[in-house]
Amino acid sequence: MIPTPDLSHLTAKDYDTVYEPAEDTFLLLDALEADEQQLKSLHPTISLEIGSGSGCVTSFIGKILGPSVLYLCTDINPHACRCTLSTGAQNDVALDAINGSFANPLSARLKHAVDIVLFNPPYVPTVPYEASAAQGARGIEGAWAGGLDGMSVTDVFLECVEELISDRGRFYLVAVAENNIPEIRERMRTRHGLQSEIVLSRRAGRERLSVLKFVRDPSMVRT
Amino acid sequence: MVRLITHNLLACHVKGCTSNNFPLQFRDVQIELREAEFNPDFLRGFMPKLEWKALVDASRQLGDTSLPPEVPEMLDDDFLKNLHHVLLEIHVEEGVMTCPNCRHEYPILNGIPNMLLAEHEIG
Ligand SMILES: C[S@@+](CC[C@H](N)C(=O)[O-])C[C@H]1O[C@@H](n2cnc3c(N)ncnc32)[C@H](O)[C@@H]1O
Ligand SMILES: [Zn+2]
Numbered sequence: 483m484i485p486t487p488d489l490s491h492l493t494a495k496d497y498d499t500v501y502e503p504a505e506d507t508f509l510l511l512d513a514l515e516a517d518e519q520q521l522k523s524l525h526p527t528i529s530l531e532i533g534s535g536s537g538c539v540t541s542f543i544g545k546i547l548g549p550s551v552l553y554l555c556t557d558i559n560p561h562a563c564r565c566t567l568s569t570g571a572q573n574d575v576a577l578d579a580i581n582g583s584f585a586n587p588l589s590a591r592l593k594h595a596v597d598i599v600l601f602n603p604p605y606v607p608t609v610p611y612e613a614s615a616a617q618g619a620r621g622i623e624g625a626w627a628g629g630l631d632g633m634s635v636t637d638v639f640l641e642c643v644e645e646l647i648s649d650r651g652r653f654y655l656v657a658v659a660e661n662n663i664p665e666i667r668e669r670m671r672t673r674h675g676l677q678s679e680i681v682l683s684r685r686a687g688r689e690r691l692s693v694l695k696f697v698r699d700p701s702m703v704r705t
Numbered sequence: 706m707v708r709l710i711t712h713n714l715l716a717c718h719v720k721g722c723t724s725n726n727f728p729l730q731f732r733d734v735q736i737e738l739r740e741a742e743f744n745p746d747f748l749r750g751f752m753p754k755l756e757w758k759a760l761v762d763a764s765r766q767l768g769d770t771s772l773p774p775e776v777p778e779m780l781d782d783d784f785l786k787n788l789h790h791v792l793l794e795i796h797v798e799e800g801v802m803t804c805p806n807c808r809h810e811y812p813i814l815n816g817i818p819n820m821l822l823a824e825h826e827i828g
Pocket of ligand 1: 501502503504506507510532533534535536537538539556557558559562582583584602603604605617621624625626635
């Protein structure tokens with residue numbers, strides 16, 4: 483059992499502006515724990531979490547994989563970056579927080595270089611305007627507002643994630659049923675050569691949550 | 706914390722700024738040194754990901770001259786200790802990073818680089 487990261491330094495005030503770890507977060511932690519041996523045998527060099535929020539997920543994987551990995555985190559919300567840093571410090575995981583959108587400031591330098599990509603995105607279906615306003619406001623709404631089918635933010639990242647992951651790399655994504663998981667998987671396979679599996683699924687209140695894992699289709703790995 | 710290992714991976718991503726957009730130049734920096742555990746395996750594994758010249762230039766901008774201009778053939782402990790210090794122990798807490806091409810400025814506040822762009826700057 484890998485303990486859930488210590489978040490006792492975060493307060494209700496932090497959670498006014500930063501996403502508080504919830505069922506979706508914990509499902510992602512459970513999926514990573516289920517893959518513990520696989521992740522270790524990958525001997526990863528770089529882990530990148532998009533939308534790190536409280537920093538709970540990267541601190542957790544940092545506990546699994548130890549100090550031989552560079553842990554990068556991005557978030558559009560500056561308060562989230564602050565909490566990510568403090569959670570890393572609290573749990574003795576050296577991580578770097580970057581206030582930015584997706585992997586945009588890193589993508590030029592990290593082409594096919596990231597071994598582990600993690601994203602628990604804003605996946606809740608909303609009217610389109612709500613999602614674009616939330617992206618602009620960079621506050622707490624940006625933690626959940628996902629626009630049409632809850633996919634307007636995730637879709638942007640799905641277009642560029644293949645460019646980031648290394649040959650042996652993997653990408654973990656949290657999704658809900660409304661996101662149309664079969665369509666996501668089919669699209670990633672045909673358009674980006676990434677095959678996938680559903681690592682875990684769980685119902686939490688009204689949400690039917692899943693964690694998907696994408697890897698390169700072995701027949702399409704560049705030589 | 707902006708450590709030089711991270712700085713070595715950040716490039717300007719303003720719309721249309723696609724060449725000479727790396728490495729970002731430091732200005733007005735405040736630095737903190739924090740000890741980190743020496744991990745030679747990690748350093749060896751990370752070497753292929755580094756842009757060496759960018760790292761050497763950045764370390765000199767921050768006043769550290771311990772790295773050789775070319776990657777040495779032998780990665781001995783002396784070298785790895787210097788690399789460890791430069792990559793992982795120098796933290797830029799405050800300052801500005803400027804794009805060498807379009808001059809866009811990315812501020813660093815409380816150790817967090819602000820790489821966000823305004824709507825019209827996004828590619
Ligand atoms: C559902 S929360 C997940 C937070 C944390 N990873 C967790 O699992 O508890 C989604 C996070 O993504 C961030 N986010 C939303 N849009 C983003 C974007 N375009 N780039 C980076 N982060 C984004 C939000 O600010 C929020 O912190
Ligand atoms: Zn530029």
